[in-house]
Amino acid sequence: MPIHRLSRRELLLATAAGALVAFVPAVAAAAEPTVRLRLMATTDLHVNVYPYDYYRDKADDTVGLAKTAALIAAARDEARNAILFDNGDLIQGSPLGDYIAYEKGLDGGNKHPIVAAMNGLGYLCGTLGNHEFNYGLDFLGKALSGAEFPAVCANVLKPDGTPLIEPTRVFDAKVIDADGNEHVLRIGVIGFVPPQIVQWDKDNLEGKATTIDIVDAAGKYLPALRQQSDVVVALCHSGIAGGERAGGEENAALFLSRVPGIDAIFTGHQHLVFPGKDFAGIDGADIDKGTLNGVPTVMPGFWGSHLGVIDLDLVKQGEGWKVSGFKVEARPIYERTPDKKIVSRVDAVPAVLASVKADHEATLDYVRRPVGETSAAISSYWALVADDPSVQIVSQAQLWYGAAQAKAAGLPDLPILSAAAPFKCGGRSGPDYYTFVPKGPIAIKNVADIYLYPNTIRIVKITGEQLREWLERSAGIFNRIDPTKIDEQPLIDTSFPSYNYDVVDGVTYRIDVTQDKRYDNDGKVIAEDAHRIVDLAYRGKPVEPTQEFLVVTNNYRAGGGGHFPGADGSTVVFQGPDSNRDVIVRYIVETKTINPSADGNWSIARLPDNVNLTFPNSPNATLDTVPAGVKVEKVGDAGDGFAKYRLTVA
Template sequence: MTKSFSQMNRRRFLGTGAATTALLALHPFSVNAAANQAHLRIMETTDLHVHVFPYDYYADRPSDKVGLSRTAAHIDAIRAESTNSMLVDNGDFLQGNPMGDYIAYERGMKEGDSHPIITAMNALGYEASTLGNHEFNYGLDFLMKSLAGADFPVVSANIVKEKGANPRGDTGLLKPYVILDKEITDGSGETHSIKIGLIGFVPPQVMNWDRRHLEGKVEARDILETARAWVPEMKEKGADVIIALSHSGIGSAQESEGMENASVPLASVDGIDALMTGHSHLVFPSEKYAGFAGVDAEKGTIHGKPATMGGFWGSHLGVIDLMLEKSGGAWQVVTSSTETRPISKRDENRKTIALVDSVAMVENSVQAEHDATLAYVRRSVGKTAAPLHSYFALVADDPSVQIVSQAQTWYITEMMKGTEWEALPILSAAAPFKAGGRGGPEYYTDVPKGDVAIKNVSDLYLYPNTVRAVKVNGAQVRGWLERSAGMFNQVEAGKPDQILLNPEFPSYNFDVMDGVTYKIDLSQPSRFDAKGTEINPDAQRITDLMFDGKPVTDDMEFIVATNNYRASGGGAFPGAKGDTIVFEGPDTNRDVIVRYIVEQGTINPTADGNWGFAPLENTSVLFDTGPKGAERISDVKGVDLEQAGDGPDGFARYRITLG
């Protein structure tokens, strides 16, 4: 059945019949094309990460923000609006949500099996794809078995089995490029032959990110070196139009060896006519890229060539329109336009509104796998030897934060191997996301001891952040913790029952630093205000800061595992302003936690008590938490807690005696 869907779509892929289009509004390029001129629409999906259904498997509920079945509605519309069209994917399709993990870890891929994302792509009639970095997450055997089911070519030029003297001499893992022989209809209705070349690239950093799967099996080349070798050959072999499938972000225009985000200099390679970009989970054209060298964020061009980036998880469809003209027997691009089409928007109340409905054919093609994934996320993938709760995460070392730190440390330790920072000690910074506050007295993580399901991970980590590592010194570690300690009001020694928490300070900025030990002296003023502005430069709340039993000195060096929000300046933390990043992981923090649980089998997130409050004689403070915290009070170590009646708005109040 899947094959017939694919074949049906391909017949109308390039050259929608007049009877079909007569009642529809064609794109101006199609309307205005003259004889020997043809309008070609190139549609891009990127970073799908197995999101076929509009469903958030972590939260176990439908989502209007994701899903190839929603993007498919735009694909149908684009095809109807143009005389000639083609659909490509830009990589990162095989991994990234629980459906992908279910196939890899549970069902498996036997010879002849079809991966659900490939099944859905076949149903939509994709013409080509490239590999993203996440295609390697489950190993090469899994990858190759998955690709075997594709009704379209998958190309990748810079990942090779063995390097030769130059890229043309390499032994490729896949074909570096493909040249498709197509038929195209011009403005007078006449049909012509055209050769469309597609070449694929992936960040060479995959050799580090997936070292355990790739080391000794494949090698990576620089994207730009590879492009300059293969694109001339594509022209020699008759490619009229060359499209770069660049699973690489839009970054610096300055070329450097081994660039991860190389799409800007890639656009300057002679012979490339258009670029599909991705990897960054962003949208292009958009204001995000205003001011980037070589980039026109309004027109959607890079070095004058059309480019697009279609968001992630099916959130947008990227579209490049080319007006082609045949002159001297060859086709050339004479003008272009670029856009993206979203599947949802936020209304004035910031509520997500769907802009399109799902295409049933796409959902039907993988309904069985969707149902199996729901069963998978609802059952145990591991166990926890201790309850995971956040009722006391703001006043004591806490298991819900501990497990995040353990997973981040585990991941970054592996990622640092073979790098110049391998010998540096690794710390981990994590914050409690669900800790009451404006969320109310029930807004807490609470996973009981025993089985842990994948959907529980969203309770531990609310946001789809990706993992980062920063290199900092001891002074920056201290400053980081001083910033975090702004969570607490200053208290007066010798005075009872003072309110502890600053209500203006969000819990997601209360980073606990695992790997060091320290105390917080509440009698001192906060160095920073709630927004991170330094207001008391000489204040020192952090005391007894130790690493491996010895005082942390200002010149010590550390790697800190954190997330992209924090590492890029979110929260304005010393040492995390975007200029200390040494590693940008391709994985979300949620995925890392899931992998850690799966690999460990049974996790032991019991808090190790590495931080606490400095003693203050005859002093007590009050803080409020959820009423269900009473069931977990015996789990809390290192702090003198007692119930102190009811707090406001349904919270329960507790007293902490500091000394």
């Protein structure tokens, strides 16, 4: 395994002098040298450099590497020995990323803006995230080629079985001990990505790359890495999930922590924060200390919202070093006051802003281009409680495109449906994370606000039984409601991601939330006798179990994303060359003036009037956008900046 020797510049960055933070009991009396090593990491930056929301076209103090950079500088000033990593999902996820991928390109030596910004911050190493593959391997290679730091990933392989990129790396880092003496630590780094990328990005990876289980990859490479390293760091672009390991998990960090030889884990992918309440109740996860099965672990949010910090106390033992203590924290760039205001904790670093200024300004021009008109406002404020225009416009475009493509491809003459989900519905991303497009001109930024991801079109062929189960899986977003209770009952399971709440247009149905969930959040049947989907019909007639349909969806869902019945990759009958977002743009250009009003094809089944259903929503939600068929009223504060609403089903 090659040993990478740090350059003088890297050594200076890794050993920036400053006040030493006391995070464990003093061990100065120990006979052996002691070193306090600070490990820092960002994760899930998704091309958020400026503190700016391109979808709303306004400044946003909750995001941006330019602000995280201030935390990085402060953390370095506090510690003698500090090293910085990144945990993946860099090059996709904001309109700035789309502008580079679809408009500017990376030919001619152009550096990707997120890479240009990171180059100035002294990263030692990074890993790949699942969204690194969204634009193809060629684009990924060009983006990585501009980085002044390497990336590692142990569980993505070329067709011949060799690693796509280096699986591990060992760095020599000069450190200063408690007595001021110099030592060289061997820092071993290994990286991982969810193995599901071969499904989610099948078009880009089929015949070009395969994946293996995260834990299996760790078992393969860690023994040798441990022998060559004093400290081993795992960059795990995978989240934290409990239960028993079955293999192939998307969120495998907890299982990875059981593999011997790892001193610290940086995790991500879920856009959550660890240590913290997001992971309460998971056996093996200490949400106060920040450990997984005793291994120091941090998940530092997303979009630059936090900096992950793991401080290790190391004691020299013979020829090696042993961890004798640690402290873990996720440091935020902002805080939310009790009156729901955002208060920035740091200022953006001017040098980081300057590194991407030209691309930022070009992106603003890109997203402001008008493509048509909308005859009504489009919002996602009510998308989880009623049929909604932000989902309706996606389905209108998908049905328009799907009908033409199905005919041209000679697909069976079957009913064509559309499956689409609301992407921006608050949740973990906060009370401002909703789509709102006013009546009038509609621009590319508005389309990107409606459809966030660069998914591509798929058409699957499924049966009526699979369709019903697809909808049952979706209906897991609702809590079970007791129709006999008059006390307040929360309707929405806020742990359920809204992007897994598929609405299927082209059929009509109701959702009986008095029934138990049939599926859990991982797509496993947990109540075989529960059936929430009622009155499922196509053109007024009940859907038969053996009846066949074509469903227009995206590559993520069709390839197994979210674990939906009827969508595991085997039912795909058409793979479109176009992205779902481009299809929406073309539909608007073709139609000129769109009418996104929802048609009310689904609803929550009627409940007694005295049932008190509540749900969190944006405090900015406008009542004049409430769809027909439901009645809502604001009734108080839902916490974390959200307002609480009461729902009455008409």
